[in-house]
Amino acid sequence: MESNLMVKKNQKLEAFDILRKALIISARNINFFIFTILTSLPLFFFLVYYEIFLQNFLVEIFEIVKQSPGYDYCYIIWPTGSLNVDITRKLNKEFLDELIQLCLLYLVPLHLLELSTVLVIVDLASKIYTEEGPMMSLREMVNKPFDKARLKGTFITSVYVLFLSTCILLGLISLVTTYFVVLRNFGCDVFFAALCLPAFVGLLALYLAFSAVWNMSLVISMLDGVHGTGALALAIYYSRGSEWRGLRLMLVFFAWGEGLRLPCLYFGCYEREYGIVAQISLFCLGNVLKWVVCMVYFYDCKNRAFEKKECVESADDEVGTQVETVEE
Known part of the structure; x- marks a missing residue:
């Protein structure tokens, strides 16, 4: 594995190159594709239920928010109390249990x-990417054991990632809620949108940039056995100078996920099983590709970090040699 990584070391991969390599790994290894789809079936069935529940919840919230009174453009006035109290009561009582x-x-x-x-996707994809040899059979993939210590470490890292990502997601949700439920009722939509939109875009960009680091930390835990804050620190170190690549890669899959969800919300696919099944099927395919991309991105960033370290050490050695020569 190390020798093959050294061969790949001089390859400078941009975002498009990483996506292309991930597609090649997924498309050319039919056993890998079949096995990852099979192992994604529990996630697939749960996501069907989860998306139906989520989209119904979002539609119900939207219908309540639409009842908020309109006002003249940029004419700030306190809203009428009765209707807003009714909306608040509905939000508090009817949807608190569903939100929880x-x-x-x-x-x-x-x-x-x-x-x-x-765990399955990254482990198998890394072997395909780094090892030269015959394609693994489905039986070999099924019987291949996992390192229990790394499983535990990856779970610990995932808890850190879940906490950090949830905090930023709550910030995004609070911005949207503040605009649609609170600020919009004052009637100056354009003014408040001009304030909320840049903050939302900035926070979304921060979330996507951090997502690349968080996902890399999970890959590090699976492949290098470092977990928790150590994995996060390594991910930050490896991705230094590659933040823009990571953001663009995560933007692709964020757009893929939301691009599948929004049409379903608009056309009411949550009321038809086949619409949700089609959405989740495409989402799971994108999820497989996303984690293959994260694996390739990790190896590329790691190789670049090692190259920088070697350049610095080589420069230090040259300076030391020159100093010794001058002293002599």
Whole structure:
């Protein structure tokens, strides 16, 4: 594995090159593709239920928010109390239980099911990427054991990642909620949108840039056996100078996920099983590709970090040699 990584060391991969390599790994290794799809079935079935629940919840919230009174353009006035009190009562009473249930589904079963698929995808994809040899059979993939210590370490890292990502997601949700539920009621939509939109875009860009680092930390835990804050620190070190590449890669898959969800919301696919099944099928395919991309991105960033370190050490050696020569 190390010798093959040294051969790849001089390859400078941009975002498009990483995507292309990930597509090649997924498309040319039919056993890998079949096995990852099979192991993604538990996540697939849960996501069908989760998306139906989530999209129904979002539509119900949107219908309540639409009842908020309109006002003249940029004419700031306190809203009429009765209707807003009614909206607040509905949000507090009717949807609190659903919101709690949605959060629990996201934090526990969805997190664990996604982590189980990530373990399989990254482990197999790394062997395909770094090893030269015959393609693994499905039986070999099934019987291949996992390192229990690394499984535990990866879970610890995933808890850190879940906490950090949830904090930023709550910030994004709070911005949207502040605009649609609070600020919009003052009637100056354009003014408040001009304030909220840049903050939302900035926070989203921060979330995507951090996602590349967080995902790399999970790959590090699986492949290098470093977990927790150590994996996060290594991911930050390896990705230094590659932040823009990571952001662009994560933007591709964020757009893929939301590009599948928004049409389903608009056309009411959550009311038709086949629409949700089609959405989740495409999402799971994108999820496999995303983690193969994260694996390739990790190796490329790691190689670049080693090259920089070797250049610095070589420069230090040359300076030391020159100093010794002058002293002599």
